[in-house]
């Protein structure tokens with residue numbers, strides 16, 4: 001996700017803004033920029049890393065005691081100087097930086113263009129300075145209040161102009177920093193830590209008017225808000241992890257927001273339609289003979305889940321293939337849609353599989369998190385995960401967003417093929433919409449997972465089982481456990497346990513069973529009972545309202561009730577936390593596991 005900084009000071013702010021942006025580098029970004037105001041606006045931006053940008057951003061001529069800066073991680077529009085923030089209005093009098101997604105930007109932009117506004121980027125953000133310009137009547141604060149009332153989606157916005165510096169938050173974090181000779185605003189505490197430890201956090205639905213010697217916080221109705229000042233105790237490194245012990249834990253906790261961004265603007269609950277991020281061609285659908293999903297590791301597990309849902313919603317033949325096998329194995333048919341899943345967009349095996357699919361004449365769709373990555377240059381059809389940068393080697397928030405993306409794709413394909421009734425699509429979309437808050441509830445119960453993890457930390461091995469859509473969750477649970485804890489772990493379809501692995505079950509080989517409500521619940525429960533009968537402890541992941549599981553399983557971890565086809569988005573969060581706490585108890589280097597790399601660029 002992008003980074004925001006802003007400052008109003010008794011002296012020049014450009015050097016402070018550049019320094020603060022450098023402190024947000026750990027978050028990852030593809031371009032950066034800043035704007036300062038001193039009678040008129042100066043804007044400087046560019047593509048690349050700060051050390052190469054330093055010169056391009058050139059501070060000479062950037063005068064002003066108020067300004068904003070931004071590091072961008074592209075979501076709408078490729079990384080380019082034009083798309084980098086800040087964005088300005090037609091007159092170039094005010095500059096805006098923004099984190100999050102303006103879901104209704106297309107419709108707002110259309111209206112603004114009709115009224116004569118000229119746009120210079122492909123971003124959703126650029127509507128904001130133009131809306132401000134129309135509403136600016138002496139008070140930037142008033143203009144921002146009017147503007148935010150028109151925006152749908154999540155945002156953190158900072159604007160600077162003649163009237164000073166203002167900020168607004170709805171769904172994307174902002175913190176105000178206070179000091180004697182300057183006041184600041186930032187998306188993340190590390191940006192301002194060298195300048196002050198005195199902060200006030202803005203909450204959703206709040207705005208701030210930031211002056212050199214005062215900060216006023218109000219709600220979106222203009223009512224004053226009393227916010228206590230806090231003192232940040234973290235050191236710089238802790239602050240980069242948002243106070244979490246590891247990046248992975250931070251990223252696990254970012255999932256509600258990342259999911260909301262992933263689905264933002266893509267769901268139409270009223271019509272029962274999904275915009276999966278690419279145009280599905282109805283004529284193409286008529287001749288489509290099958291869908292293949294390819295990926296590696298975690299992305300392969302998302303492929304398994306995508307194949308399962310797509311098969312159910314379209315009735316088409318579907319397949320999930322390991323990308324590393326796809327390149328050399330037989331390839332089916334011509335009228336096939338191949339969906340390549342890769343969070344990094346750089347995994348060599350997946351790139352070769354995508355290439356092969358293209359050579360075979362398949363329609364190719366890529367699902368990735370990284371704008372401008374190699375995979376995005378191999379096809380015109382790209383769906384972005386919008387997870388923000390993921391620093392921990394073990395995938396967490398990119399996996400849940402992959403699940404959400406393939407679910408949206410499966411619903412869209414089901415609607416286009418005519419196999420998924422509108423009423424059913426509406427129900428699934430409503431369920432998807434609830435996922436960010438349900439994931440938040442799973443995270444709020446983290447203590448339960450932690451204490452169960454502590455009880456089984458000395459295990460010899462773990463097995464993870466699930467059926468149907470829960471089988472990919474079991475596979476991913478096992479992968480997470482082996483990657484970060486180094487404890488041997490295997491994922492199995494629950495029914496397979498009795499065909500061999502049962503021989504390994506002892507008191508020291510716990511079985512984590514996905515037992516959320518589903519038509520296959522009883523079947524999986526039978527597998528769990530087989531384990532308990534052989535003295536193996538079963539750790540069940542069960543639905544909140546389920547009263548049965550606890551009678552048969554040694555431990556039960558709860559997730560909110562949900563449609564069984566989407567509850568993998570919840571169970572998987574429990575698996576991540578479970579693996580994390582086992583690994584933490586064992587003192588493993590969780591963010592950098594031995595022998596593993598974040599993107600594997602060799603075959």
Ligand code: AGP
Nearest residue numbers: 297298299342343344347394395
């Ligand atoms: C996941 O935790 C692993 N880091 C690994 O399995 C990863 O999913 C795999 O290497 C594929 O990466 P990609 O999604 O970037 O293509």
